[in-house]
Amino acid sequence: MKHKLLSALLAFTLTTPVFAADSGRTVENFNFGWKFHAGDTCGAPDRSFNDSRWTPVSLPHDFQISQPWVAPAADEKADMTNSAANTRSRLSARAFKEMGAGWYRKTFKADPAWKGRRVLLDFEGIMLTGDVYFNGSRVGGTDYGYLGFETDITSLIDFDGDNIVAVRADTGKPENSRWYTGGGLYRNVNLIVTDPRLHFTRHPLRITTPDVSDSSASVVIDAELTNAIKNYKEIRVLAEITDADGQTVSSRTLTLPFNRRQRTNEYRVDSLRIASPRLWDCDSPHLYTLSLTLFAPDGKVADRISETFGIRSIEYSPDFGFRLNGKKLLLKGIANHHTLGALGAAAYPAAIEKRIRILKDFGFNHIRCSHNPYSKQFMDLCDRYGILVVDELYDKWTRQNAGGRKEWMEQWPVDLPEWVRRDRNHPSVIMWSLGNELQMLWNLPFADWGVTPYRLQKTLLKRYDTTRPLTVAMHPRYRDVNTDSLPAPLALATDIASYNYRYMYFPGDSRRFPGMIFYQSEANTSGMGPNFYEMDLDRVVGLAYWGMIDYLGESAGWPAKGWTQGIFDISLEPKPIAWFLRSIFKPEEPVVHIGVIDSDEQLMWNDVQVGTQKLSDHWNRTPGSSLTLYTFTNADEVELRLNGKSLGRKRNAVADPKTRNRIVWENIPYSHGYLEAIAYRDGQGRPVTIHRIETSGRASRLTATADNPSWKADGMDLQHVRIEAIDSHKRRDPQASAPLTFSVDGPAEIVGVINGDLCSHELSTGNTRSLHNGTATVILRSTATPGPVTLTASSPEYKDLKIRLTSK
Template sequence: MECSHRHAKFNFKSKFQNFDVGWRFNKDSLSDAKSSNFDDSQWRILDLPHDWSIEDLLEQIPGKTTGPFSIESGGPRNGMSNGHTVGGTGWYRKKFALNTEDRNKQVALYFEGAYTETDVWVNGQYVGNHKYGYTSFYFDITPFCHQNSDSNVVAVRVKNFGENSRWYSGSGIYRHVKLVVTNPTFIGPWSVYITTPIVSETEAWVQVSAELTNKSGQEQKGLIKIKLWDADNRVVADAETEVTIPKELDTNCTQSLKVNTPKLWSIENPNLYVAEVSVWLNGKNVDATQANFGIRTIGFSSKNGFQLNGKALELKGGCVHHDNGILGAAAYDRVEERKVELLKSHGFNAVRSSHYPPSEKFLEACDRLGMLVIDESFDMWQLPKNKDDYHQYFDSYWESDVTSIVKRDRNHPSVILWSIGNEIEERADSSGIEITKKLIETIKQLDSTRLITEAVNEFWDHPGRKWEMTAPAFELLDVCGYNYQWWQYEPDHQQFPNRIMVGTESVPKHAFENWQLVEKHPYVIGDFVWTAMDYLGESGLGHAGYETDNQEQLKPWPWFNAYCGDIDLIGNKKPQSYYHDVLWRISPVEMAVHAPLAEGCTEIVSYWGWPDEQQSWTWPGHEGELFDVNVYSRASKVVLQLNGKTIDEKPVSDSTRFTASFKVRYQPGELKALAYNQDKLLGEVSFKTATRPAKLKLIVDRPTINADGKDLAFVSVEVQDVEGCRVPDAAIPLVFSAYGAGEILAVGNANPSEMASFKQPKCKTFQGSCLVIIRSKKGRGNISLKVIGAGLEPASISIDVR
């Protein structure tokens, strides 16, 4: 949604009114809560965004319920798909008044996202329904508002029932809501479209199109004014044109503006501009909107690969679900921004929003921080993956949902590809081919500047079909998405030399093969690992265990976390990410130690998993035992030392998958790996043995947060020994308390199978760490967070709230 408070004199705050605050909520299947006279005085008061599925269940029954988890959740695959969380029906109600200056204007209610089926009433009158839980939508509520009254009531019912998702979805109004108030002649949501058809170092032509709506009842003649602002608040181009807007019709107005010596948007320098579009009637500014955009070029070819601003760029990609770990699906602004910060700091330059559009704030952070995005639409079309999923609505709603996605997101410079689906069952059938054509045609009409892809898998869902039968589907796509099929790249290129390929999904254990092919062949433009970050649901997808364990794809209660990410549930780096650092040439050398296996047992790693390696040399009770140590490097050789003495040295190369494996008898001290090219030291990494837990270290992501009642601070808690080394095997219960200008919003660790409340101020550390999320209150001051644990020195930290 185009809105910003920068630059313009127009009152954007009046047009785009924050509607998140002061809702009353009740989780119950009521029938009369839509009535404007319904008594909701005993309901809970909360602010959006809100996800009730991450909150503690009312009944906590040992062995059956823990925090938000229920062994009787009833979700797909015995609750494993949704992480044993609970849906249901939730009601939200809010009273609002139209300001005197807003009466007799157009009023719309804008929802960025609610999961899943949403019904809206205003003053007891039914307004409309929305089916898809991941797309933004809005309703014109003008006819239902009491224009000359101080009290209007909106009631929203959100239902999340049945088997409708393959992962944790969350429940409720989990993204922002806005009240949009305009004059009768206005620019509606998503109605500004910005392209940069001509770009060079010396100049760029920016084309701005605005769709104008006229509900005044008469023809209007006026001016459309456009200003382009750079990051330094300078107007770099402006234009105006006369326009005639017929009554009760939409009119499109397009202008081209030249920007001299433009600052291009790139992942290293994500320069942004702002377009301000205003409507003037009879010399009066009756409406305006703003949209951020970037000036950049993108290109794709089998010969040159992907190019950003004419320079080749390999996509170091990861697939990302929408949930925010211990916060559930609630899309707080800061957590969406932090997610992008984490991805970028761990080496990713691209994400795939699997398998639906991300939040607006996530895309804004990608624009601002320099992260490329494949913006995906659907996980299914007409054929189901679960009996109650979106397939039952696809035929009726796909066009409006695709329109919502593309119109909302098309101005983001971070978005480089549209994806029309993931592992669609009918992808190569005649029905699927026709759907593909319709989807592509619709998207191209809305945005002609980006190419289209789809994530295509082998025919495990159609036994007996061969890979070659994907050809009709791939023929329609601009960029062909391959899920887990790296061995098909080269033979397919022989048959289809102009085909552009991308690994839309891959597993960590095949990271070497995938990245070798990306670096070798320009027609393979990148690789997107499943997944970049751990997520709720698909419980235990990335597990490692013993051959005697249940070898089902997902793990039963009490697992709730997929555990297949490069980054864990609270933002810490996982072992496979260190290997990616070497493959992606970010780090010269990394090391991992395999945890000891029980005698006589063999480790079994799931297809999406990684061996039970750790960045640790703390293994009390295992003195003298042999440990497997892997050193990862692109150097010509690595040397392994224990307590200053060389144990061994080994060559590394692509023939060893950039891995040198050693057997080392455990002895406390320092384990060090050194990487050399010939005799030149390229880098080193070491692990020191930690002694017993002695103290806590608190690390806050930002020392100062906003006093708006919405901003978040993320405090990492680390158990350390007396020397300040993290104790990686520490599993210590901690208790938290916050005082002053903030409150504890969530607490948790990264353990995928240790269920607990995320709302209670207590948590056991996992691998020596956990996370506390603090939310500011309204009003300046300080937040003091205190942490205590048995046998540890208490710790505290102060956060400034301004």
């Protein structure tokens, strides 16, 4: 029987600071100065290999995103979801990109100060599998590219000549993933230098609070370290905690008794209390910083590590679902893959941050990492913005979906500790998910429908974190093997019962098994509204809508290169249905928005209807036509006016979850001019909000809007520039589709070009892209040199547009 109350207190977020040598540790960003070669080549690890013709690249880098599309054969286009189709057809899941390998090389000189030091290469991820060579010798690699690793290169460093790092990345076979993964060195690489005898290990800190209130919080600090100094029996450590304003709230020097029989061990560093803590929550995500300093016997600093953290409590119960800091909170979430539109899998923090800001603006407070660990920078940003995370390790428990080179039973004991230790200190992480859609698998180890593999993983996970519950997501259709009326055995074994799409099972399962706690781990866009309002919102944990941002891969058929059922298109333009969700997730904010029905799409996916109506929110229509449209609103009543003439008022049927916040209007005649939706709330005579769409003329010029006024000249920061085609009255022309060519003058480069059309055959790399619905976006990456940047957009239909920017 499951416990009725599961509690978890406090979590912390990891940073990757760059410390000076006097801190005992240096961390050098190793993202620059690489060269890339597509495909395999003989001798690439050798120091004597000539890579002069290879392409210079900076990390993060996804080598698949620039590859051409691989169109299916004519006889395969009819049914791209047929699992028996051949290899080219199976590429539909992986965005019609060819699978293969790529090589990276970097040449560098060793710093003489490294002599006598310990030198590591830290790879945050190599997609999908990778092998690392240093000066001709294989020194490490990964069989699961969603997690990182480090490798010690100390003994192989040449202090007199060039040093060569060579990396082979392989995307595997088409069947090794069910979506677009990208390929290559798609996350950061760092070079770390520490004391060889006395240092912290990888992901060494574990910090918890067994007691949290508004008046006081207890903080328990554990750290794993290595000590190879024989006579150093009591290790001195300085622990310092500062708040977000830089004020010190605790500073203590302690001694740790050293056990010589075990050079590497986890130590209890300290247990202390913080008075009147500033709690971390979604609205005020306050972060503290913990710094730990190790001292050598002579009093000098041997090592120092720093992490930010947030003080908060989480609780789960079948009675109330989820509480944050003692208050009921409903997870209003998104489940998406890790990729970033035009950038593919390349994990740019600025691109991740842009998505988080958009999601938060529309009312999201939760992200499920489907179905693999996201980047460390993603976790840091969720901590910063107050986004709650369900952290997921795998898709399905098979060799096929875990990388393909090793059996899954051999792989997970390696992956799980790296994953949990990396992410356990993030306040944003509130639940661990070990897998996705597992009850559909008939061949799980131990022949008990996944219960034993789950328990094995749970035992290991609890070695590293005991503060959060565990779950796995259940496939939407399959239930118990013997009777479809009962939950699968695995659903009964987990701490949280997570069902994809089948929220309608919650009431019946709760009556039979009153200890179950429910989370709708995937909800479909086509059921938006009912799949939210038909749940008992007072008792469930919440939900995560699947694929809210369109993405590459999982195409329903050529020419679509990916998933098209989101509420934002792949260029991050909101579709009209985004305001339907906003009206649900932000009930306190008056919302009204018009969505005109253009067509219906009857798409089935995993036995679930996911196809949605195609909507648009412009007023350029065929003269004489009659239209059906929605007004999405959380107001009580909406009036529709055409060119100032009222077409009537309609009530929001809030008592009916199937139609709530979605008022349908039929047989609306089109007339050139404007259409207005005016929303009212009972007791207020004035409109609470208005949405107006107007007939535009043909576009006469281009405009540009940049999103990053604090563009940093660090070689990593991005500037998203949205181009829009407008008429003489500054109205967007939805029919504008002219091609654009971009050029840059100054310290920046183009790293992505995108519009919202996933059926386009244009690539998102290069410097050209057509307008779609009158818009397109170009993404610029800064260099390490600050200065003015001029972006020019040229088109055969419009005068050149120049936008002047500055990186600082």
